[in-house]
Amino acid sequence: MTPSAPEDVDVVLPCLNEAEALPWVLDRIPPGWRALVVDNGSTDGSAELARGLGATVVHEPRRGFGAACHAGLSAATADIVCFCDCDASLDPAQLIPFVREVRYGGADLVLGRRRPQGRGAWPAHARAGNLALSLMLRRRTGVRLRDLGPLRAARREALLGLDLTDRRSGYPLQMVVRAADAGWRVTEYDVPYLPRSGASKVTGTWRGTWQAVRDMSRVLAEAPVVPAAAEALTHGGIRR
Template identity: 85%
Template sequence: MKPVTVDVVLPCLNEAEALPWVLARIPAGWRAVVVDNGSDDGSAALARDLGATVVRESRRGFGAACHAGLLAAEADIVCFCDCDASLDPGLLAEFATTVADGGADLVLGRRRPRGRGAWPAHARAGNLALAHMLRRRTGLRLHDLGPMRAARREALLALELTDRRSGYPLQMVVRAADAGWRVREVDVPYLPRAGKSKVTGTWRGTWQAVRDMSRVLAEPPVGRAAPMSGRRP
């Protein structure tokens, strides 16, 4: 059988401090796709020097960066991970194996804080509220909207995701649930990030993220997108 290939999408906005740590932990043989979302700290050049594929996305927004990475991906399986050293991309090996073996169609990382300041109270409160609304909307027993995840590229493209702001990861889960995907949640350590958060580092940023995601939850269900899990009949 042809070996399964994996690309890791890393949305990046001024993460030069974290990039060496993150890219050093990409599993061997995988391709790191760093999506530069307007950095002015040399992140793009550094990522390229460290061996990553660099994609530029001029439209600001977490979803815009993630989707640009998905469109640039070529592998069978696409993983997503924050590029701020709060999550170890090496843990994605288990995620990708689960998807490749047909154990799940979408694997999500449930963040478990490690260390002082890893997850500010306001960000955690917003996440808990959204996770509760997500459970009511989809019936999935999820506890986190974590940015670490893995699924098959073609199936993700078939979801036709439209959000280009903070609601992108939530829309992915909602549309996957509507399509009948099997979603699994796995605990992952959540470390204090390098540098300052661009989204949930402040109450204002958290509120904006909650507002973006609330709009996603209010969307009506769309047509079913097959998970294309590769399972044998």
């Protein structure tokens, strides 16, 4: 059973053929929160299963992790939006302290630092790619993060104000880069990282990992963009 949690939270779950994992993931959504499953072209009945389990289903025909995440963000209506992979590698119940920190002004963007649990949870090539990107992020922005994992939380309007444009694997990194450029407070929490259900669409192979690194390297090469809407974060009418 998940602990109680504040309401008015949407959890974006990008989904491509995750029927095997969906029941576990949706069962772990904290009470009072809404699950937004973004179907990115599944052929295994994921969308129908998610709808039957009570999730709101958003369809995004354009393939790409960023395309699915942004479709979910665009469809969200809650004050705070979270993101979580839909493959049972991450427990959405772990988002409760993330939301608490954003809600009460401790941070503007909270990420999960993945701590692998068991063999095969995080392949060596995926860790190497993540480490390289973390170092490049530090050189580019000065933000010191040990992981660029997909479990995260922030305020919806502020995220939309970042004007994110990447629709591939660079989306999560672009979010952090533009948040840093806008002066956001970015923090991270340790979270258990479990062996995923099924094969990874991004980091399951060396080729997939380095394609993701290339996508993210392009993001790091962009000139700083600080949209006015993202620069002035307001929480309850008070600029922080």
